[in-house]
Amino acid sequence: MADKLSFDLEYCYGIPQFSEELEFTHKGYAIYAPNGVMKTSLTKTLLDVQNGNEPKDLAFPDRDSKCIITLNGDALKGEEVLVVRSYDETYSSGEVSTLLANSELKAKYEAVHKKIGDAKKNLDKKLRKLSGFGVRENIDPIIEGLFSKNYYEALLSVEGELNSLYKSGFSDAIYKVIFDPKVVNLLQEQGVETSVEEFAEKYDSLTEQSPILRQEFQYHNISQVQQQLKTNNFFDAGHSINLTDKGTDEKIEYGTDDELNEKITSEKLRILGDEELNKRFDNFNKKFKNKELQEFRDYITQNRHLLIELKDLSQFKRKLWLQYFLAAKKEFDELISEYKVGQLELTDIIRSAEADVNDWDAVITQFNQRFLHLPFKLKVANKSDVILKDLAPSINFVFEDNGEERVYKSTERSELIRVLSTGEARALYILNIMFEVHTRWKFRTKTLFVFDDIADSFDYKNKFAIIDYLEFIISAEDVSFLVIVLTHNFDFLRVIESRGICKTSQCRMAFRNENKVELEVFKRSDIGNPFNKWKTRLGEIIILVAYIPFLRNVIEYTKGKKNGDGSHNEDYQSLTNMLHFKDDVEALTVGDYRSVFERTLPDTTFPIRDNSETVIDLILDAADECLGKPDGINLEQKIVLSMAIRLKADKFTIEKIRSEDAEYVLPSSNQTPKLIRDYCKLFNNQHDEIAILRRVSLLTPSNIHLNAFMYEPILDMGYGELKQLYQDATNKLT
Numbered sequence: 001m002a003d004k005l006s007f008d009l010e011y012c013y014g015i016p017q018f019s020e021e022l023e024f025t026h027k028g029y030a031i032y033a034p035n036g037v038m039k040t041s042l043t044k045t046l047l048d049v050q051n052g053n054e055p056k057d058l059a060f061p062d063r064d065s066k067c068i069i070t071l072n073g074d075a076l077k078g079e080e081v082l083v084v085r086s087y088d089e090t091y092s093s094g095e096v097s098t099l100l101a102n103s104e105l106k107a108k109y110e111a112v113h114k115k116i117g118d119a120k121k122n123l124d125k126k127l128r129k130l131s132g133f134g135v136r137e138n139i140d141p142i143i144e145g146l147f148s149k150n151y152y153e154a155l156l157s158v159e160g161e162l163n164s165l166y167k168s169g170f171s172d173a174i175y176k177v178i179f180d181p182k183v184v185n186l187l188q189e190q191g192v193e194t195s196v197e198e199f200a201e202k203y204d205s206l207t208e209q210s211p212i213l214r215q216e217f218q219y220h221n222i223s224q225v226q227q228q229l230k231t232n233n234f235f236d237a238g239h240s241i242n243l244t245d246k247g248t249d250e251k252i253e254y255g256t257d258d259e260l261n262e263k264i265t266s267e268k269l270r271i272l273g274d275e276e277l278n279k280r281f282d283n284f285n286k287k288f289k290n291k292e293l294q295e296f297r298d299y300i301t302q303n304r305h306l307l308i309e310l311k312d313l314s315q316f317k318r319k320l321w322l323q324y325f326l327a328a329k330k331e332f333d334e335l336i337s338e339y340k341v342g343q344l345e346l347t348d349i350i351r352s353a354e355a356d357v358n359d360w361d362a363v364i365t366q367f368n369q370r371f372l373h374l375p376f377k378l379k380v381a382n383k384s385d386v387i388l389k390d391l392a393p394s395i396n397f398v399f400e401d402n403g404e405e406r407v408y409k410s411t412e413r414s415e416l417i418r419v420l421s422t423g424e425a426r427a428l429y430i431l432n433i434m435f436e437v438h439t440r441w442k443f444r445t446k447t448l449f450v451f452d453d454i455a456d457s458f459d460y461k462n463k464f465a466i467i468d469y470l471e472f473i474i475s476a477e478d479v480s481f482l483v484i485v486l487t488h489n490f491d492f493l494r495v496i497e498s499r500g501i502c503k504t505s506q507c508r509m510a511f512r513n514e515n516k517v518e519l520e521v522f523k524r525s526d527i528g529n530p531f532n533k534w535k536t537r538l539g540e541i542i543i544l545v546a547y548i549p550f551l552r553n554v555i556e557y558t559k560g561k562k563n564g565d566g567s568h569n570e571d572y573q574s575l576t577n578m579l580h581f582k583d584d585v586e587a588l589t590v591g592d593y594r595s596v597f598e599r600t601l602p603d604t605t606f607p608i609r610d611n612s613e614t615v616i617d618l619i620l621d622a623a624d625e626c627l628g629k630p631d632g633i634n635l636e637q638k639i640v641l642s643m644a645i646r647l648k649a650d651k652f653t654i655e656k657i658r659s660e661d662a663e664y665v666l667p668s669s670n671q672t673p674k675l676i677r678d679y680c681k682l683f684n685n686q687h688d689e690i691a692i693l694r695r696v697s698l699l700t701p702s703n704i705h706l707n708a709f710m711y712e713p714i715l716d717m718g719y720g721e722l723k724q725l726y727q728d729a730t731n732k733l734t
Contacts, residue, residue, distance in 0.1 A: 002023050002024055003024040003072055003480075004021055004022070004024070004072055005021070005022045005024065005069070005070070005071050005448065005482070005484075006020070006021045006068075006069065006071075007019060007021075007069055008066065008067075008068040009045060009067055009068075009069075010064075010065060010066035011056075011060065011063040011065045011066065012041060012044075012045040012055040012056070012057065012065050013040070013041040013044045013045060013055060013056070013057065013058060014038075014041045014057065015038055015041045015042065015045070016512075016515055017515060017516035017517070018038065018042075018516060018517045019516075020518075020519050022484075024482055024506070025503075025505070025506070026474075026505075026506055027474045027481060027482055027483055028470075028474045028482075028483045028484075028485065028496075028502040028506065029482075029483065029484045029485070029502055029506045029507075029508070030484075030493055030496055030497065030501075030502035030506065030507045031484065031485070031486050031487070031509075031510055032487055032488070032490060032493045032507070032508070032510065032522070033487070033488055033509075034488060034510070034511070034717075034718070035488055036512075037510045037511060037512045038510050038512065038517045039452065039453070039486045039487075039488060039510070040452075042450075042486065043083060043085065043452040043486065045067060046069075046081055046083050046450050047083045047085075048067070049069060049076055049078060049081055050078050050081045050082065050083055051078065052078045054067070071448065076448065079445070080446055080447060080448055081447070081448045081450065082440070082447055082448070082449050082450070083450045083452065084433050084449060084450065084454055085452045086452055086453040086454060086456040087426050087456070088429060108349050109346065109349050112342045112346055112349070113342070115338050115342060116335070116338050116342045119331070119334050119335040119338040119339075120151075120335055122331045122334065122335070123331040123332055123334075123335045124139060125331075126328035126331050127139055127324050127328055130324045130327055130328065131174065131175035131176055131321075131324055132174035132175055132176030132177060133175075133176050142175075142321075143155075143321065146317060146318060146321060147318075155325075155332065155335065155336060155339075156339075158322060158325065159336055161322065162326055162329065162332070165322060165326050166326075167323065167327070168319070168323055170305070170306055170309060170319075170323065171323035171324075171326070171327055173306055173320055175317075175320055175324075177295055178296065178306070178320075179313075179317060180295075183296045184313065187310055187313060188313070210267055210270070211245040211247055211248075212243045212245065212246070212252075212267065222243075222264050222267075226257070226260050226264055229241065229257070229260070230257050235255065235256050235257045235260075240253050240255040241254050241260065242254075243263070362438070363434050363435055363438050364378050364379070364395075367427075370465040371427050371430075371462055371465050374427055374462070375399055375420075376397045376398055377397075378395050378397060378398070378431070379395065379396045379398055395431075396408065397416055399419075427462060430454075430466065430469070434469070437449075437473060440479075440481075441476055441479050441481075444478065444479050444480075445479075446479075446480040447480070447481055448483075448484065449473065449482070449483045449484070450484045450486065451470070451483065451484070451485045451486065452486045453486065453489065453492075454470070454485070455467065455487075455489070455492055456489070463492075464495075467492075467499060467501070470485065470496065470501050471499055471500070471501050474500075474501050483501075485501070485502060493507065493527065494527055497522075497527050504522060504527060505521070507521070507522040508521060509522060509632075509633050511632070511718065513631060513720055518631075520632040520633050522633065526633055531550055534546065534547060534550075534636070535604055538604075538605070538606065541621060541622045542622045542626060542636050542637060542640050544607060544609075544618070545618060545619050545639075545640045545643065546635075546636040546639040547597075548575055548578050548579065548593070548619075548643070549579060549639065549643070551575060551596065551597060551600055551601070552575040552576060552579070554600055554601070555569065555571055555572045555575070555596075555600055556572060559571075559572070560572075571596045571599060571600065574588065574592060574596055575593075575596060578593065578615045578619070579643060579646070580646070580650060580671050580672070581616075581646075581647050581650030581654060582666065583666065585616055585647075586614060586616055587614075588614065588615040588616070589611060589614055589615060590609045590612070590613045590614075590615060590618055592615065593615055593618075594606045594609075616647060619640065619643055619644050619647060620644055620647075622640045622644070623640050623643075623644035623645075626641050626723065626726075627723055627726070627727070631719050631720060634719045635714065637719065637722075638714050638719060638722055639714060641723065641725075641726050642699075642714070642722065645696055645699075645700050645725055645726050646672050648726075648729040648730065648733050649672060649675075649676070649692075649693060649696045649729060649733060650671065650672055650675055651733075652729075652733035652734070653675040653676060653678070653679040653693070654675065656679060656682070656683060657675070657678055657679060657682060661682075664678075672696070672697070673697055676693045676696070676697055679693065688732060689733065692728050692729060692732055692733060693733075695725050695728075696725065699717055699721060699722060700717075
């Protein structure tokens with residue numbers, strides 16, 4: 001069953017009204033739309049459908065727009081349409097990374113990282129608790145900044161150091177309080193720094209005077225020992241402990257917890273009760289007047305032994321985190337073990353991912369094979385990262401020339417664009433489209449592709465690569481792909497029709513009248529060679545007149561404008577005089593036309609006509625008949641009207657100019673535009689006539705040729721405009 005796409009639009013980006021149904025007996029449709037008719041407007045409307053937006057009329061925003069587009073009776077969904085504009089520098093496919101999916105490798109990769117991640121969570125939980133941070137705090141930046149390495153390299157760098165490290169007296173210090181950014185800023189101020197050094201100097205002196213304390217064994221250290229002995233029932237079991245007087249080497253025995261605690265307390269009071277030390281601590285403490293720093297002030301008051309460490313903050317920070325690692329040694333070792341084993345497994349997985357042949361490779365290969373005339377080849381630079389880490393794909397552009405190679409990375413896009421031509425840069429856009437198409441094919445996504453002059457700005461070599469790719473989309477099997485190609489390039493239409501991308505029955509020409517846009521069906525002969533069908537219809541006056549410029553082209557291409565001796569080819573000149581109002585044009589008859597015709601096309605029968613009839617009357621009669629023809633493609637009617645309009649304009653301007661200058665010599669080339677220019681100089685106050693002549697210059701081709709390349713300007717002319725201009729020339733240019 002053929003798919004049916006229906007449009008019911010009003011006031012959508014300049015489209016006044018558009019109601020059409022396209023029946024897809026073949027997957028491809030082509031709509032040839034002259035500039036300004038509807039191509040851009042329809043593209044914007046379908047883009048709105050794709051993006052879930054409501055179309056509007058930008059010029060008249062107060063108008064109520066209507067947009068009903070259905071596919072097989074159901075509203076067309078955004079995910080069912082993909083509009084491909086002629087060029088969008090910012091476009092990139094949102095589904096590209098799915099083409100690199102390898103579920104087996106990805107599962108293995110994620111399993112390894114889960115083991116490592118779980119072990120890291122356990123260690124981080126312990127470290128956060130030790131350092132005073134909440135459960136959501138990210139401590140990775142602290143560790144990485146402290147050791148100037150990434151998280152895992154930092155842990156590996158201290159693994160050996162931890163094995164020979166012992167618990168210190170500040171292992172339970174709270175990092176979050178001590179190294180609060182505001183505290184650190186204050187501690188680094190000159191006055192505060194001096195107070196810390198003075199306190200540390202006096203503290204060290206008092207410690208040195210103690211018989212049992214040492215720089216490496218201070219009162220808080222012995223207090224920790226006492227707590228451990230008490231917790232483990234050391235004294236209750238009948239044991240005792242000796243402390244050595246460093247002055248006399250005498251060992252003093254303590255047999256109970258109370259005795260030892262009393263000695264510790266006395267040493268603490270001796271040091272912290274020192275009047276000079278307290279004075280220096282007060283000098284330090286009074287610096288903390290800010291309310292936000294009170295927590296640190298209260299904490300350091302209870303832990304004055306930490307103050308001596310603050311004279312070297314960076315060193316203290318490192319020692320403190322090593323103590324945290326030591327306190328979390330079990331979790332630390334488990335993470336290091338999982339990480340080392342995991343790295344070996346990941347190396348194998350990444351190697352397999354890089355070697356994996358997948359959809360990305362297929363698209364890149366297609367691109368390189370289709371766009372043979374680009375100066376670079378493409379290569380996926382981070383395939384394993386995209387497969388395993390869900391990172392954005394990165395493509396390298398490899399240029400090779402005489403054995404030299406230059407690689408541009410994705411991050412060097414702006415530099416790359418400067419190197420490439422416009423067409424080559426557009427090829428990068430096509431690459432993203434190819435990824436999107438392949439993704440939709442892979443997942444069998446029902447899609448209406450709308451290509452808006454996709455081949456614009458490509459040279460012919462790469463233009464055919466685009467055409468070849470359109471053919472590839474049309475022929476995709478086992479997937480519901482439909483294609484609409486919008487173009488204002490008639491030659492492009494001819495090519496895609498000849499390649500079967502869009503069958504003749506599904507080629508349309510858009511034209512606009514005052515209230516609506518309509519589509520006219522192209523006939524095969526309209527696209528291929530209209531002159532073949534004209535041969536059998538020479539009895540129709542319009543066809544007979546339209547044959548004049550064609551016949552002139554035949555002579556030009558077979559015999560040339562001039563003879564071998566350099567003289568003008570009389571037959572060519574005679575037909576040229578029929579297309580321009582020359583001095584002898586009114587004397588030319590149908591008989592003259594017949595003679596040239598039969599000499600040039602002896603196997604084609606010229607119709608029976610009155611040979612004495614003037615050619616100019618023949619042309620004007622044919623033009624009058626065109627006025628009754630309905631709007632449509634109207635190739636032959638447009639040719640005839642263009643000829644008649646120019647003859648009327650030429651006759652009018654020549655007669656007017658010669659009324660002022662009887663010796664005026666007609667231009668030998670580009671006659672019509674030169675006549676209009678000269679008329680405007682002489683009669684610059686004739687505003688109505690000048691306005692009509694300017695329309696003649698704009699709407700009628702300066703040289704009416706009927707070869708493949710000249711179909712487009714003739715077809716692009718609005719039929720309604722030509723009819724109106726002919727009538728205005730008839731009524732006012734007299």
